[in-house]
Amino acid sequence: MFYDEVLVEVEAGRGGDGCMAFRREKYIPMGGPFGGNGGKGGDIIFVTDNGLKTLIDLRYQKIIKGKTGANGEGKNKNGAGAPDTIIKVPVGTTIKDAETGAIIADLTKNEEEVIVAYGGRGGRGNVSLATRSNPCPSYAERGEPGEKRKIKVELRMLADVGLVGMPSVGKSTILSMISNANPKIASYHFTTLSPNLGVVVTKKGSFVVADLPGLIEGASEGVGLGHKFLKHVERTKIIAHVIDMGAEENRDPYEDYQIIRKELGEFSPKLLNKPEIIIANKKDLPNFNDNLTKFKEKLPDRQIFAISAFNNDGLEEVINNLQDLVLNTKDEVLFDTSVQEKHVLYKFKQEKPFNIVKENNAYIITGDQVEKLFQMTNFNTDEAYYRFANKLRHMGIDDELEKMGIQEGDIVKIMDYEFEYTK
Ligand SMILES: Nc1nc2c(ncn2[C@@H]2O[C@H](COP(=O)(O)OP(=O)(O)OP(=O)(O)O)[C@@H](O)[C@H]2O)c(=O)[nH]1
Ligand SMILES: [Mg+2]
Structure with a gap:
């Protein structure tokens, strides 16, 4: 299974307790505080790892708990800080606060890391708590609780090109022809249930293509598999819109094109601003030429790539065009993480402290x-x-x-x- 959304609760480690102890040494008269501080609790850190492709590892971990700092000891010995808990996630992972929806981090590079929950500080021992008015306190603090929050972890795959279109238009066939990927291909709708990635190698370099499950009318509102996968298009640089120009299912190709554009726009208007190429597939079918002529009348200014994925006809030109577009399109920043939320311990800052x-x-x-x-x-x-x-x-x-x-x-x-x- 492909997991691209997981809710987890994270609780960083509690600080170690401070120690209450008193001097009791030979020749030194009893007295004076001697208890050390507790160590800091472990943070919870998410780090990206190129080797991971889905969030499946998080699926069974509903709660992630950090480690507790060591307690302070007598002879003014401070407790050691706890090691951090490191959670590996795929590149393209976004972490949000599940309650407020605020973006905590958007991790788009390999080995990028973020502290999702901070460990509590160690409690002070009675040496640190001594004051002029109470030079020998007979109390020590307990460690501070670690930060606790519910987070939503989302994966948007990183691909340069996203193949979008109605079901059965030939998206997976195209991917199988142009890349190293081997997606399932069949004549029924929704053959592809989760995105497939493939690498396309060209003379000028290479790029990554994502073959996405078919979209239908209402996709942006959750009809079909739509909504669930539209978010993966958000991160692709380029949209390759695939149309069944042979109209094998007696559909109107131009209407199909409009429906998909509408769904993309309703999901996020940004998707409509991405560079898009139109691929007219199934050139080998008898109605292709008629349909293509009618289609071009409605979109006279657009370049349309006529191909037959099945016969590997016309794909070379598509690949070269996509490669140029990939090289000339800048990476888009999906989330502005410069306005990241301020990290506060506990969820709400209340005006009244109680x-x-x-x-x-x-x-x-x-x-x-x-x-x-x-x-x-x-x-x-x-x-x-x-x-x-x-x-x-x-x-x-x-x-x-x-x-x-x-x-x-x-x-x-x-x-x-x-x-x-x-x-
Ligand atoms: N005649 C013809 N059929 C094609 C061509 N390309 C793909 N097909 C057929 O169209 C059907 C659907 O192909 P897929 O590649 O599975 O389509 P898809 O767009 O990935 O479909 P979903 O995953 O269901 O969204 C299969 O039966 C393919 O063999 C083509 O160029 N010509
Ligand atoms: Mg498919």
């Missing part, structure tokens, strides 16, 4: 800042607990709770944690 809702007698506090603070607090000493409470007060949470009418003994919830409110 939000409180009351449910029965419990006050539920949510919000990125509070949750992160909570996740980085190790509630193993009273001092750590007070520090946490203090920070909540500074954020204005106590005031807000009071305003909402909280009473001594009411329950306050943050994530999966509950505690009683005391004044």
Whole structure:
């Protein structure tokens, strides 16, 4: 199977926990903090690999988790950073944030890489947390959680020329004649179910051709196989529009041409601005000449290549023309990644650092800042607990709770944690 769209959840590694330790050495009087910092959590990195052609490897990996940084240790020893998790994808892969649709990266070169989710920083040990007013803190931070996001990974194959047209017009036959590819050819519609690529070698160089599944009316709205594969045309430099000029199925070739153009334009107007050549196939059929004459009357200014793919007749000229066009057409930038989204930890930047809702007698506090603070607090000493409470007060949470009418003994919830409110 050909996979060109996959949804995955990525979660970078959590930072290692900071350590709480105290000096206890011979001849040195006890005292002074001695706990090191945790190491950074591993990033999740996507990198392109020329050898891959589909996203099948990602298909069974619904969640990708990064590695956790090592914890800090006593004697002020810092934990090691975790190694990154590297995911290989084919060239032509686009990565989007699944929730906002923002483009994270568009990878078009071999070995190009992007950090999709950043690992959390290590928690500070009590050496780093010491201040003038608290020179020997008896708490340490836990590691910061790694960035977590849902992403949509899409593949648009990289080809110089895309063969488009109605089903059974002979696209796969053309590819088989001009390139090294061996696509399936048959007289029924939708013989080609996923794009085939082939390399065409010419005197001036070479280029890559994609043979795409047939398009029909409504393709841009998802009829037939259409929509699913139109995106592959977005990256081709040139469109080679194939028409059954023999009208084997008693269709009107000019109408066919118009329908396909309309579908391309409705999918993306950019497709209509790409250089296009028209290939009139099935020259060996009796109605060919009549149809071609009528077709040319409607499009008098266009060069039309008359061929019989089947008999390998007229293809040489098509190849030479395409090669010149490929050499003279610049690569198009599909996504402007210079305006890439700013990478922020957690999905939404809220104006208020927290939000409180009351449910029965419990006050539920949510919000990125509070949750992160909570996740980085190790509630193993009273001092750590007070520090946490203090920070909540500074954020204005106590005031807000009071305003909402909280009473001594009411329950306050943050994530999966509950505690009683005391004044
Ligand atoms: N008479 C004639 N038949 C041809 C010619 N080229 C292709 N065919 C026939 O047309 C039919 C369809 O050819 P394909 O190459 O499979 O067509 P396609 O456009 O790839 O079709 P889909 O993959 O279904 O979209 C096959 O039976 C071919 O043998 C030609 O030049 N002359
Ligand atoms: Mg085909």
